[in-house]
Amino acid sequence: xxxxxxxxxxxxxxxxxxxxxxxxxxxxxxxxxxxxxxxxxxxxxxxxxxxxxxxxxxxxxxxxxxxxxxxxxxxxxxxxxxxxxxxxxxxxxxxxxxxxxxxxxxxxxxxxxxxxxxxxxxxxxxxxxxxxxxxxxxxxxxxxxxxxxxxxxxxxxxxxxxxxxxxxxxxxxxxxxxxxxxxxxxxxxxxxxxxxxxxxxxxxxxxxxxxxxxxxxxxxxxxxxxxxxxxxxxxxxxxxxxxxxxxxxxxxxxxxxxxxxxxxxxxxxxxxxxxxxxxxxxxxxxxxxxxxxxxxxxxxxxx
Amino acid sequence: xxxxxxxxxxxxxxxxxxxxxxxxxxxxxxxxxxxxxxxxxxxxxxxxxxxxxxxxxxxxxxxxxxxxxxxxxxxxxxxxxxxxxxxxxxxxxxxxxxxxxxxxxxxxxxxxxxxxxxxxxxxxxxxxxxxxxxxxxxxxxxxxxxxxxxxxxxxxxxxxxxxxxxxxxxxxxxxxxxxxxxxxxxxxxxxxxxxxxxxxxxxxxxxxxxxxxxxxxxxxxxxxxxxxxxxxxxxxxxxx
Ligand SMILES: Nc1ncnc2c1ncn2[C@@H]1O[C@H](COP(=O)(O)OP(=O)(O)OP(=O)(O)O)[C@@H](O)[C@H]1O
Ligand SMILES: [Mg+2]
Numbered sequence: 371x372x373x374x375x376x377x378x379x380x381x382x383x384x385x386x387x388x389x390x391x392x393x394x395x396x397x398x399x400x401x402x403x404x405x406x407x408x409x410x411x412x413x414x415x416x417x418x419x420x421x422x423x424x425x426x427x428x429x430x431x432x433x434x435x436x437x438x439x440x441x442x443x444x445x446x447x448x449x450x451x452x453x454x455x456x457x458x459x460x461x462x463x464x465x466x467x468x469x470x471x472x473x474x475x476x477x478x479x480x481x482x483x484x485x486x487x488x489x490x491x492x493x494x495x496x497x498x499x500x501x502x503x504x505x506x507x508x509x510x511x512x513x514x515x516x517x518x519x520x521x522x523x524x525x526x527x528x529x530x531x532x533x534x535x536x537x538x539x540x541x542x543x544x545x546x547x548x549x550x551x552x553x554x555x556x557x558x559x560x561x562x563x564x565x566x567x568x569x570x571x572x573x574x575x576x577x578x579x580x581x582x583x584x585x586x587x588x589x590x591x592x593x594x595x596x597x598x599x600x601x602x603x604x605x606x607x608x609x610x611x612x613x614x615x616x617x618x619x620x621x622x623x624x625x626x627x628x629x630x631x632x633x634x635x636x637x638x639x640x641x642x643x644x645x646x647x648x649x650x651x652x653x654x655x656x657x658x659x660x661x662x663x664x665x666x667x668x669x670x671x672x673x
Numbered sequence: 674x675x676x677x678x679x680x681x682x683x684x685x686x687x688x689x690x691x692x693x694x695x696x697x698x699x700x701x702x703x704x705x706x707x708x709x710x711x712x713x714x715x716x717x718x719x720x721x722x723x724x725x726x727x728x729x730x731x732x733x734x735x736x737x738x739x740x741x742x743x744x745x746x747x748x749x750x751x752x753x754x755x756x757x758x759x760x761x762x763x764x765x766x767x768x769x770x771x772x773x774x775x776x777x778x779x780x781x782x783x784x785x786x787x788x789x790x791x792x793x794x795x796x797x798x799x800x801x802x803x804x805x806x807x808x809x810x811x812x813x814x815x816x817x818x819x820x821x822x823x824x825x826x827x828x829x830x831x832x833x834x835x836x837x838x839x840x841x842x843x844x845x846x847x848x849x850x851x852x853x854x855x856x857x858x859x860x861x862x863x864x865x866x867x868x869x870x871x872x873x874x875x876x877x878x879x880x881x882x883x884x885x886x887x888x889x890x891x892x893x894x895x896x897x898x899x900x901x902x903x904x905x906x907x908x909x910x911x912x913x
Contacts, residue, residue, distance in 0.1 A: 546773050547780055550766045556728055557764040559748040560757065561829060562781040672768060 372514040377637050378630075383521050383590070385629020386528035390583040391606035392613070392621040393535065394576025400552045400616035400673025401572045403472065407479040408459060409580060410603020411486035412452045416581025417594035418490060419448035421499050424585075428502040445527075448585055449578035456577030457570045459486075465566075483599075490596040498593040505589060524586045531582060532622055535575070539618055539673065548572060552616070552673040572673075601645060605632070608652035614662030619671040623663065627651070677740055679704045679865050680725070680756075680833050685734035687724040688889075694720040696889045697734070702833070707859050707866045709876035709897060711910055712886035718869040719761045721886070722835045725867075726751060726758050738833070753781045755832030759839065761869075763822040767811025771802055774810050774821055778828025788828070795824035798854055816847035823854065833865045834858065840872050852879055873910035877901045885910075 391413055398406045427433050427440040463482045467475045509518035539545040551558045551568040558565055587602065588594045609628040613620025628648050636644035655662060664671065678701040688694040694717045702708045712718050723729040725736055727748040735742050738756055751757070766774050775795055779788045796803030799820040805813065810821060819839055826834060836855065840848045856879060858864050870876030877883050877897045885893040885906065893900070900906050 543776060543780065546769060546777055549769060550777050553766045553768060554764055557760065557766065558777075559728065560726060560752070560760060560764075561777050561825065562749050562752040563777065564747065564749040 373637070376515045377633050379515075379517055379521060379525075381630035381633035382626065383524050383629070384633055385626035386525060386532075387583045387586055387590075387625075388602065388606045388609045388629050389622045389625025390528060390531060390579045390586075391602060392609040392625045393532075393618065394580050395607050395610040396613070396615055396617060396621040397548075397572050397576050397673055399610070400618075401548065401569055402464070402468070404464060404475050404479065405607070405615075406464075406573075406576075407476070407603075408463075408482035408486060409576065410599030410606075411483055411490070412456055412577035412599075413580040413584040413587075413602060414490060414594065414596065414599035415455060415486065416448040416452045416577075416584030417588040417598060418494055418499070418584075419451045419581065420444050420585030420588050421501050421594055423447055424502055424505070428504075433502065433505070445582055445585055448581040452577040452581035452584075453574035455486075456573040460570060460573045465569075487597060487599065494596055496596065498595050500593045501588045503592065520589055524590060527582070527586070531579060535579065536618065538575075540671075544571070549673055605645075605648040608648045608655075611660075612651055612655050612662055614665035614672075617662065617664040617672050620662055620664030678702055678737070679739055680867065681737040682721070682725070683735045683737065685721075685724060685736065686732045687720060687729050688732065689729070693732075694729075694889050695724060698886070698889070698891055699734075700884060700891070702865060702867055704865055705859070705863055706882060707856075707868060707880045709868045709870060709873075709880035709883040710886055711870055711873040711876055711883060711900075711906075713910075714871070715888075716886045717889040718871075718886055719837055720889075722758055722760070722837050722867070722869060725835060726756070752829040752831070755830065756835075757826045757829045757831035757833070758835040759822045759826045759837060761837040761841070763815075763818045765810035765813065765818045765821055765825075767809065769810055770807050771810060771813070771821055772806040774825050775802075775828050778825035782828075782830070791828055791830075795827055798827075798857075799824055816843050816851075819843060819847075819851060820854075823851070823858075827858070831864055833867065835867045835869075837869045838871060839868070840870060840875055848875065855879060873906065874901070 394409045394412065395406060398404055423444040424440065433440050459482050463478045464475050467478055506518065506520035506523065509516045509521065539548060547563045548568050548571065550563060551565050555565045605628055606625065609624035610621045612627060613624030628651060631647045631651060632644050635647040659665065680702040682698055682700040685695055685698045686693065698721060710718050710721060720729055724731055727746060731744050735744050738754065743751065766777065772792065775792050779791065782788055801817055802820055802824060805817065810818065813821060839851055852875065855866060859866050868876055868880060877900050880897040883895060883897045883900045884891050
């Protein structure tokens with residue numbers, strides 16, 4: 371039972387991270403019907419920008435004196451960097467292909483993914499880069515289960531980001547414009563909504579959330595690696611498909627489910643197969659219900 | 674009639690790649706007018722409106738709004754200038770609510786209290802929209818969608834309103850209601866209206882002047898009342 375609760379908490383932590391990444395896939399798909407295969411690289415880049423700044427702050431000793439400032443700054447810088455990176459990628463690699471067959475942009479996305487991943491390897495090296503290890507030691511003790519401070523931070527921050535995103539997409543005018551662009555770009559233009567700006571914004575938000583997830587993973591597992599975007603990328607993609615691609619609530623739910631299944635599968639079935647569960651789910655969804663759990667019948671939370 | 678047209682097409686050619694949908698179309702619309710374009714299926718009526726709005730690319734010729742060429746202006750920059758279209762098929766954002774659709778009509782505006790007032794004004798023109806303000810646009814009936822499309826366009830504060838077949842698929846009583854509102858918008862708000870219709874009778878009764886479009890070319894231009902009594906027109910478009 372104690373181990374069950376512990377696993378549940380671990381599952382929520384991991385699931386929240388997948389949810390953050392999955393949103394980028396689902397939002398971009400919702401707005402321009404592209405599976406952005408380069409999305410995992412924004413996650414990796416975020417992890418690297420995070421480790422660079424957190425190490426820098428730690429070196430200066432600020433991490434001791436101003437931990438909240440250092441964390442906030444590192445998250446903000448990583449998210450901004452990845453947002454601009456994604457805007458650039460879209461302008462260079464996807465926008466010129468918007469009128470072509472969908473396969474063209476898909477292949478371009480694969481190319482961008484390889485390019486960015488290799489760029490990280492060339493500039494940051496092939497080995498793991500360690501996060502400052504003294505961050506967030508310890509946790510809350512409840513008898514036999516422990517919730518690490520770091521886990522609390524990750525879950526709270528993830529929750530805050532998910533709520534903020536929902537408010538943005540479903541309660542603000544710019545969110546309405548984003549949903550309108552997803553639904554009818556010509557009509558959007560006829561009411562003065564510039565789809566280029568909205569598409570840029572969509573990429574920026576998706577990449578920003580992925581960058582935040584990248585730092586969280588770096589903090590959680592203690593290090594980052596240039597190819598770290600690959601597996602979480604396809605798992606989060608599976609989560610987006612499971613939730614119903616294009617559906618925001620679906621991506622959040624899908625992320626949580628994939629995270630849970632992975633943790634419980636590893637705990638109760640086999641740790642060796644932990645990476646397999648997401649793909650079993652992906653294949654199952656594609657086979658039995660390709661529209662996903664929040665698919666087209668519950669259309670309220672599609673972008 | 675004032676000297677300068679508020680909207681003018683000069684020798685416009687446009688189309689879809691190899692399909693030349695408009696050939697040498699010239700139109701002049703003066704402030705305060707209601708002008709109708711009538712023509713059969715595929716004549717190029719919708720293409721004319723989409724070319725004015727920059728959605729279908731202009732191949733030759735030019736479009737002037739208030740005397741200024743708009744051919745190099747992006748489509749989304751036109752509503753803030755006062756040029757707005759209610760497209761064929763209404764194109765309501767189906768997964769946005771009625772109210773959200775209206776708010777997006779005012780996307781470029783920041784005058785919040787005034788936007789709220791304008792929403793109330795739309796609800797007073799079309800009370801059914803007020804009753805259904807939280808309903809998803811896609812679940813409205815055809816007539817309600819047409820009302821919402823016109824309401825959404827009014828939210829852009831148009832000086833020139835382009836209407837593409839507002840009567841399409843609607844019951845006579847609803848058509849009547851909608852054309853009353855169109856006349857009201859023209860009279861009371863001074864909005865210039867360019868009306869595209871297959872229903873020539875209806876359009877020519879609502880309009881002051883009319884153009885006849887046949888396979889991408891303007892073949893006739895006259896006062897609406899004259900067109901209505903023109904035997905050729907009665908034969909070709911009014912089923913006589
Ligand atoms: N997206 C498109 N791609 C290719 N050809 C098109 C496209 N849209 C319209 N056309 C062609 O351009 C011509 C003019 O079409 P348009 O829609 O402007 O006619 P219309 O007068 O509005 O007809 P209707 O009364 O049926 O709405 C037609 O021959 C049509 O087939
Ligand atoms: Mg048409």
